[in-house]
Amino acid sequence: MKQRKSPSASAATQEGLVIGSFGRHVLVEDPQGDTRICHPKGKRNDAVVGDRILWQASEDEGRIVGIVDRKNLLFRQDEMRTKSFAANLDQVCLFLGATPEFSERQLGRALIACEAADIKPTIVLNKADLSAEFARNWARLDAYRAMGYATLALSLAADQEQGLSEIEALIKDKVTLILGPSGAGKSSLINRLLPDVQAHTQQISQALNSGKHTTTSTTWYWLDQSKRGAIIDSPGFQEFGLHHIEATQLASLMPDLAEHTGQCKYYNCTHRSEPECHVRSAVGESSDNHQHIYPARYQMYLEWFEELSQPPRY
Ligand SMILES: Nc1nc2c(ncn2[C@@H]2O[C@H](COP(=O)(O)OP(=O)(O)OP(=O)(O)O)[C@@H](O)[C@H]2O)c(=O)[nH]1
Ligand SMILES: [Mg+2]
Ligand SMILES: [Zn+2]
Structure with missing residues (x-):
């Protein structure tokens, strides 16, 4: 049987860095510093700028075959x-x-x-x-x-x-x-x-x-x-949705509140109406108390807690 040439070396998997993102396709830089447009295999593009991806050449463009594990x-x-x-x-x-x-x-x-x-x-x-x-x-x-x-x-x-x-x-x-x-x-x-x-x-x-x-x-x-x-x-943002965050996680992600959460009476305190809540008692304008929580920040916490407690509408 006649030996057929295996798919050319150009189809080999290579690594690259995503340096630009345009909707469904990305711009990828290879280790030699050359750039090329790459497309996702399916409909969705999950690769973002900063990702290290694996890609295979297809003509003068590339197909994304994997994303290397991310640090963040x-x-x-x-x-x-x-x-x-x-x-x-x-x-x-x-x-x-x-x-x-x-x-x-x-x-x-x-x-x-x-x-x-x-x-x-x-x-x-x-x-x-x-x-x-x-x-x-x-x-x-x-x-x-x-x-x-x-x-x-x-x-x-x-x-x-x-x-x-x-x-x-x-x-x-x-x-x-x-x-x-x-x-x-x-x-x-x-x-x-x-x-x-x-x-x-x-x-x-x-x-x-x-x-x-x-x-x-x-x-x-x-x-x-x-x-x-x-x-x-990056493009300027207007909205900044936090739907990936649990309401009960919020206080730990706000350093001014997080400072006080350990001293609440209840370990699962939500800092809204529970008795002996250390977060609520720290809310105030007093400038001699360096650990105080600005009332406007506490107000935002309440709003965001409410927002993230709603069941998703989609
Ligand atoms: N007075 C003053 N104007 C500035 C300064 N830096 C930027 N600008 C002006 O602010 C305007 C917006 O600047 P951009 O660099 O386009 O802002 P951007 O954050 O990239 O905006 P988007 O791309 O829309 O997210 C331009 O008219 C700049 O000339 C500054 O230090 N002082
Ligand atoms: Mg800009
Ligand atoms: Zn509390």
Whole structure:
């Protein structure tokens, strides 16, 4: 019998890193640094930026045949769908701007998602050059500093730059996701740190978005040739669903509440109406008590507890 050639070597399974995500397909970088578009085998694409995947070449594109086990995965769960941000992160920069006014609910929810995924967040407040708006919003972060989160002041305004060396030290040799609402300056930071990628970013957003520069897809950028560190740009979020979290888990994911949960009378206290609840007794404005819980934060806890206790509507 005539020997048939086995399927060509190009069908061999190779490893690659997902550096871009566009709906159903992803952009993958192979160990040689070449990139190609890869598609999922089935209808759904589960691979996200930061994933190491196994793929097989099919013509000049590729088919995803597996995802290597992840160290972590940051995602939000809205009522109808899961939205993954990125995988295998070392840290998250929660990026806010002095304008537009940031929502504390959004910030609080994003922090909970980071805690649930066990990823360290740093809160960055950008646009320090807008001094009045900045001062007011910097003060809004007092509560978050008190509960142990690091905050960093930044300005990317050409004539008033501030905080860039701190950011550079923070992200050096790490994989960092830049996450935050639209207009905070996430892409501006990337363009400032990596001037070479600027044209690329604008090209993509112009093609997809008729000239607007709002980011529509998540993209991985190596910080330098050594390829030890990377910074990931992501589209601004509006909703931040926490449906993947149990109501009874919430307090442990909010550091200001978690501080007190161990001292409640009942081990399964939900901190809403039980007697001798240490969380409720810590709620107050008093500034001499460093361990107090801001009333607004406790109010958010009650709202979120209620929301996550509802049976799913789908
Ligand atoms: N005054 C001031 N404006 C800034 C600063 N950084 C960014 N901006 C401006 O803020 C606007 C939004 O910046 P982007 O970088 O597109 O914001 P983004 O967070 O990437 O927004 P999305 O892609 O929509 O999520 C732009 O007009 C920037 O020029 C800053 O430090 N100071
Ligand atoms: Mg952007
Ligand atoms: Zn309690």
